[in-house]
Amino acid sequence: MDAIPLGDSGLSVSRIVVGAAREPVPVARGVQLLHEAWDLGVRGVDVTDGARARETAAQSFLDDRQPEDAVLMAAVGVPVDPERGSDLSPSRTERGVAGRAQRLGRLDAVWLRGTDADTPAEATVTALAAAMDEGTIRAWGAGEADVRVLESWLLAADRAGLPRPAFARTRWNLLEREAEEDLLALAFGEDVAVLPVGVYASGRLGDRHIAAADEAERAVAKGAARTVPEEPRLEPLLVLRDLARERGVSTGALALAWLLAHPANPAPVVPAVPGPGWDAVPEALEAARELDEEAWSRIDELFTLEP
Numbered sequence: 001m002d003a004i005p006l007g008d009s010g011l012s013v014s015r016i017v018v019g020a021a022r023e024p025v026p027v028a029r030g031v032q033l034l035h036e037a038w039d040l041g042v043r044g045v046d047v048t049d050g051a052r053a054r055e056t057a058a059q060s061f062l063d064d065r066q067p068e069d070a071v072l073m074a075a076v077g078v079p080v081d082p083e084r085g086s087d088l089s090p091s092r093t094e095r096g097v098a099g100r101a102q103r104l105g106r107l108d109a110v111w112l113r114g115t116d117a118d119t120p121a122e123a124t125v126t127a128l129a130a131a132m133d134e135g136t137i138r139a140w141g142a143g144e145a146d147v148r149v150l151e152s153w154l155l156a157a158d159r160a161g162l163p164r165p166a167f168a169r170t171r172w173n174l175l176e177r178e179a180e181e182d183l184l185a186l187a188f189g190e191d192v193a194v195l196p197v198g199v200y201a202s203g204r205l206g207d208r209h210i211a212a213a214d215e216a217e218r219a220v221a222k223g224a225a226r227t228v229p230e231e232p233r234l235e236p237l238l239v240l241r242d243l244a245r246e247r248g249v250s251t252g253a254l255a256l257a258w259l260l261a262h263p264a265n266p267a268p269v270v271p272a273v274p275g276p277g278w279d280a281v282p283e284a285l286e287a288a289r290e291l292d293e294e295a296w297s298r299i300d301e302l303f304t305l306e307p
Contacts, residue, residue, distance in 0.1 A: 001041030001285070004267050006071070006193045007166030009139035011108055013044030013071045015260055016281060017195060019271035020047045020058035030057025031064070033272035038065060040282060046269055047074045047104060057272075062104060074100040075143060077113035088116035090127040097131045107136065111143040111169055112153075121156030129162040141167035141195070147182040154190055165192060169269065172196035174240070174255050174303045175204055175233060184264050194266040196259055200277050205255040208276070210237045236302040243299065247290070252276055253283035258299045260288035 003012040018037040021030030034045070034057060045067075047058040062072070076096030077086035093112075101107035110131075116124065128140045142153045145168040157164040168187055172179040176198065187194050203209050213231035220226050231237065237251070244254040259268050270281055291299075 004193055004265055006139050007191050009166040011071050011139050013267050014042050015267050016042050017044035017046050017267050017269045018042045019269050020045055021272045027057045031060045034061040043070045045070055045072050071108045073109040075113050076110045084117045085115045086113040088112055088124045089119045090123050093124055093127040097136055101136050109139040110137055111141040114144040122160045125157050125160050125162050139166040141165050143169045145170045147186050167193040167195055169195045169197055171198040173199050173201045175201040196266050196268045199256055199268045200252050206252045206276055207250055210241050239302055249283040249287050250280050253280035253287055256284035257287035257291055261291045261296050
């Protein structure tokens, strides 16, 4: 599997980053899924449950594989409230980095959960730089990032003369394309890797949802009362499903393939959770290799930014 660099950190991740399975997925099943990811060539593991008391699937997998060539990343920061955002104070950030590194045995990068209205950004960046100086981590990134969030972290790092964010996690898929308005341009210009999350749009890009939405509209057209919310992008979703069927893949796989073949060269984060989303990954990797410019553009043009 191809890889992309995380900024100038010296780290690279595979074109798919696996989100380590967590509760309620049983640990044994989560470990199995991580092994499947490894066998596919995935060399980026995002661990979001590193602070739990019990052994997790990620810990068990890492103990078993000892994957020196994988990049391990985890979140730091604790959501507080909508007004403040997350607690990214230096003490909380230091504890988060150290705790996750200790639990996992090693840690390559961390990403910040949003921003903290009560903590100067430079103070958070200073705590991260100290962890880098100590060799605990090699890079950090912006989580829940839009252009404003990424720009604020870049400016804070520059003001402090400290390492900048090497990557940005942002919600991005065929149905939610706000990142394309300005975040991608900023990330490209500043050498920041983009890691899309929510790649299946909370299931809206899945065959099950499309079939249910189509059935509901047909019933409403025949006079039945509406019992489920209307899918506003049903028409292009049905076309996407037809295109996927022509290629013998699921609709979710083709949507993920579109991201993988995007000129911005992102590395989507896909949770290792049993079901259609994870099953689509091998299909998507193959479909992305077969998408020529014309086919990619046809998919791209089906969906525009929602008003």
